[in-house]
Amino acid sequence: SSGINAEYGGGPFIRFLLDELNCNISLYDKEEIRGVDDVKKFPAHYGGLYLFYMIPDPESDLRYPIYVGVAKQSFKERFLRQTEDKFNGIFHKIWSGEFTGMGVYAVCTHYKGPAAKTIKKLLLDSFDFPLKRDRRGRLRRE
Numbered sequence: 001s002s003g004i005n006a007e008y009g010g011g012p013f014i015r016f017l018l019d020e021l022n023c024n025i026s027l028y029d030k031e032e033i034r035g036v037d038d039v040k041k042f043p044a045h046y047g048g049l050y051l052f053y054m055i056p057d058p059e060s061d062l063r064y065p066i067y068v069g070v071a072k073q074s075f076k077e078r079f080l081r082q083t084e085d086k087f088n089g090i091f092h093k094i095w096s097g098e099f100t101g102m103g104v105y106a107v108c109t110h111y112k113g114p115a116a117k118t119i120k121k122l123l124l125d126s127f128d129f130p131l132k133r134d135r136r137g138r139l140r141r142e
Contacts, residue, residue: 017123031105032055032058032103032104032105033091033103033104033105033106034103035095036080036083039076039079039080039082039083039091040076040080041076042074042075042076042079042106042108043074043075043076043108044074044075044076044077045074046074046075046112047070047071047072047073047074047075047077047078047112048070048071048075048108048109048110048111048112048116049068049069049070049109049111049112049115049116049119049120050068050069050070050071050075050078050106050107050108050109051065051067051068051069051106051107051123052065052066052067052068052090052104052105052106052131053065053066053104053105053106053107054066054102054103054104054105055102055103055105056101056102058103063105064102065123065127065129066090066104066129066130066131067090067129067131068120068123068124068129069120070112070116070117070120071108075106075108079091079106083095090131091104093131
């Protein structure tokens with residue numbers, strides 16, 4: 001889990017950035033995603049920019065970002081794909097023990113299209129997201 005340790009410093013800033021962008025609108029921010037049933041409650045009728053992050057404990061204000069993406073389809077559909085190994089799924093990796101000791105959460109934003117891509121690029125240029133890697137293990141920047 002060394003990738004997450006390197007990103008401890010990014011948690012507070014990303015929280016601040018999302019607040020400034022008026023992004024932190026997810027109803028599910030306080031609920032840990034523990035299984036497919038938790039994924040199914042995300043919005044099924046729209047998508048956009050999203051972040052997955054981990055929290056060291058439920059009372060903590062820290063958010064350790066692990067992945068940023070843009071759902072072209074609905075959040076629910078995209079997140080369900082993230083539970084499947086054949087899609088190199090983030091939730092699949094976490095639930096199979098790749099990262100342990102912290103709960104995983106998601107924030108869904110209202111940013112879509114060019115705005116979502118711009119914010120995603122800004123975040124990728126500013127932080128290392130440990131699970132945002134290509135098949136060869138290199139950090140992905142787009």
